Amino acid sequence: MKKLQLLLFLLLVSINWHCQSKHTNLGEEYARKFLADVQQGKGSLLSQVIPIVRDKETAIAIAEAVLFKIYGKDQIIKQRPYEVYQIENHWVLFGMLPEDTKGGVFEIAIDAQDGRIVGLIHGK
Numbered sequence: 001m002k003k004l005q006l007l008l009f010l011l012l013v014s015i016n017w018h019c020q021s022k023h024t025n026l027g028e029e030y031a032r033k034f035l036a037d038v039q040q041g042k043g044s045l046l047s048q049v050i051p052i053v054r055d056k057e058t059a060i061a062i063a064e065a066v067l068f069k070i071y072g073k074d075q076i077i078k079q080r081p082y083e084v085y086q087i088e089n090h091w092v093l094f095g096m097l098p099e100d101t102k103g104g105v106f107e108i109a110i111d112a113q114d115g116r117i118v119g120l121i122h123g124k
Helices: 002-021 028-039 056-071 073-077
Strands: 083-087 090-094 106-111 117-122
Touching: 056 073, 056 083, 056 090, 056 106, 056 117
Parallel strands: none
Antiparallel strands: 083 090, 090 106, 106 117
């Protein structure tokens, strides 16, 4: 039994080492070249063919990632459930507050093609 356990352990260690050894960093220089190529319009941009933000859940995830950093997670979560609308090539989201609650809500617009935030405000 101990021999089998040792054999399994060695096999797992070998597999782990093998998997780790196949990863290669492309490096910052490659990242700079890739960015320059993209900025010059070289290569295929998938977002020109297929919208990156294709569903409500992705729009909410993008909005929350931005809003949590700016306004704080607790502040934004209080505004759930959100109003979410897909209008043309954009997602428009609004926070909601319970009735008889004072304060403003966030308003955010996201470009469905590339995920850019094209508008963002928070009322008072």
